[in-house]
Amino acid sequence: MREFDAVQKEIKRLLGQIPDTERKKLAETLERLESRIHLLEHNYNRAIRDRAAVHSLLNKSSNELIERYQTIFEFSGTAMAVIEEDGTISLVNTHFERLFGFSREEVEWKKKFPEFLDESVKEYIVGFHRRRLSGDETVPHYYEAKIITRNGSTREVSFSVGLFPGTGRIITSILDIEERKRAEKAVETAQKKIAILNSITRHDIHNQLTPLYLQIDMALMHTQDPVLRESLQKIERIGQNIQEQIEFMKLYQDVGVKSPIWQRVADVIRTATAGIPLDGISQEIDVGELEIYADPLLQKVFYNLVENAIRHGGKLTHIGFSVEEDPNGVAIICVDNGAGVPAKEKEHIFERTFFKHTGFGLFLSREILSITGIGIRETGVPGEGARFEILVPRGMFRVTLPNTLIERAP
Structure with a gap:
């Protein structure tokens, strides 16, 4: 506005040398121009303030969003890691430290994820990573595998993997399923033992039914008493019902024994x-x-x-x-x-x-x-x-x- 004031003074000096009629027209034009310039200045200052307010709000929202995702990452309840395109681990949470036995300082930007995979699963999981980066949508997001901890022991885990959009970076959640696997094996062993017991029991009952039918047939051959014959026939039907139940047990015992x-x-x-x-x-x-x-x-x-x-x-x-x-x-x-x-x-x-x-x-x-x-x-x-x-x-x-x-x- 200082430049405008100087220009305005120079214009007024020049106006003194112009006839009154022309000078009046020019003065009116200058007043209108001055009003417009003041309005533009006002709008400009308001836009600057609004932009500053928007930047402040965006920064606040971004910080809140970052804090929110950091909290989720840290307190998700499972081990989590962010893995760069070349396999380098760039970020882990506390559960990762506990599961693998390494501190953040020992892992982040220092170790590659394949180092933690058991040899029996390393090749196909690395293959998943390559296919995922190439855009292969058939790569599973969930699978089970074995990892190696700091003390050299292996543990059964499940991986849930996602790719950050537009990047080669992935995030993975790692759930320890070692206890579940042990429980599944114990259940499987128990089911096998129950199946063996069922088989032995069925066999023993069946062996008892055969002589029972024989005795009933012999009794029917040696009596004409209608009341006794009716009782013997009822006993025979009961034996047949028992045999049907045994056959059902034989068919049903295998249902649900093995995993789908x-x-x-x-x-x-x-x-x-x-x-x-x-x-x-x-x-x-x-x-x-x-x-x-x-x-x-x-x-x-x-x-x-x-x-x-x-x-x-x-x-x-x-x-x-x-x-x-x-x-x-x-x-x-x-x-x-x-x-x-x-x-x-x-x-x-x-x-x-x-x-x-x-x-x-x-x-x-x-x-x-x-x-x-x-x-x-x-x-x-x-x-x-x-x-x-x-x-x-x-x-x-x-x-x-x-x-x-x-x-x-x-």
Whole structure:
């Protein structure tokens, strides 16, 4: 404004040399110009103040955000580390120090993450890192592996890994699952022992039933007393019930014993039905590359579906498997063109007390599937064929199998 004042004085001096009429016009113009300049100056000063206020707010917000994420990083409850593109560890938290036995000062910008991996897993985890940096979206974000601690011991851990957008830097959360693995092994050992005990018990009971039936037959041959014969026949039926329970125990004891695994549905169906005579019956398997996370006994489910269709479907000529989208995931469909399931039996075919011919196939199928949250229902039209829908929820199915050593369902 000082420059403007000097200019204004010089203009006024020059105005004294101009006729009154022209001088008056010029004076009015200068006044309007001066008002506009003052307004511009005011707006400029206000913009400067507003910009300073915005910068102050942004700095405050940025600091608060940084502090918030630092708190999450430090108190997440698991070991965490930030790893640079070349594998160098640039940041760790207190839980990392406790798990690995090294201080921050010994690790940050001094050690590379592969140094902490057991040789049995190092190659494939480093491979994951390379693929992740190359933009490969099939690399799993979660996997299990072994690490080496400061004292040279190994521990089972699970990794959860994410990539910072637009960078080659990753952040990983490392959960110690050593105790869980020990517990799983203990449970597996106990289950094996229980299975052996069940087998011995079943065998002993079965051995006692054989002479029991023999004694009943002999007693029936030597008496014509109707009351006694009726009692003997009741005892025989009780023995048959006991034998049925033994058969059920034999089938049921393996359900849930082994951990669920990813299984390619098409392969499971083909293996399950390979030993079933399909005389004159066509079979179509159209499930693509679908895989589901299920109990290893999944094969029995498809065996039971096909075996039941042949046994109870009447004059069926076709059995087909396909996949459809479901609001909660996908549905594996098994249809046939047989007699179908009577309406009054639809709600009971999956119950333990409902069975025909050989026993508990559909009940066991439901139990096998339910281990990983998979359901099954029958929706066919009686007289037009059966339609079984295996309902696989999200997280329990995938289309392709990533190249991983270990992967569990979410």
